[in-house]
Amino acid sequence: MKNLRKAWNTRKFTNALYDGDWYTVDKMLDKDISMRAIDEGLQYMAYRGATQTLEKSLNKGANLHYNDNMPLISAAHKNHLDAVEILISRGALSSAQNSLSLMFSIQNNNKKMALALVKSGANLHNAKECFLRKVSREDDTPKNRSKNEEIYKRFKNWENELSLPPKTPTPPTP
Secondary structure: OHHHHHHHHHHHHHHHHHHOOHHHHHHHOOOOOOHHHHHHHHHHHHHHOOHHHHHHHHHHOOOOOHHHHHHHHHHHHOOOHHHHHHHHHOOOOOOOOOHHHHHHHHHOOOHHHHHHHHHOOOOHHHHHHHHHHHHHHOOOOHHHHHHHHHHHHHHHHHHHHOOOOOOOOOOOOO
């Protein structure tokens, strides 16, 4: 009977989560639900910027490194600074440099988020390389070219503002 109740609670939690019913999600976090559902939900909470339920999930023991730091990447992708700051304060960058999150913050023109990510260990040079790989896979249309040039300029400007020396190639050894 206990497993059946847990399965029911987990299903109710998941349905509320995807419906954006944060009141029910918050109530269900107090019940017996599977940790896997909470871990998967953490990513969605970050994606939606639901900071109150995000904090409660982390307090309940959710894995903030779930799916290769996907909660942090999701929050940065959707430009939710508060969610990013919560995840960073809990150590989201401790297991990886997470250049993808930084790339999204720069694409979203969110300097405050970019600074928070860099201060917590994200690498701007890796983020720029990640961006260039992404650009190389896109169709070369005038719209994409214009947008990507603007973002690349932002990388260059922020590199200077953050006082990070540009990465210089090492000379070949004879």
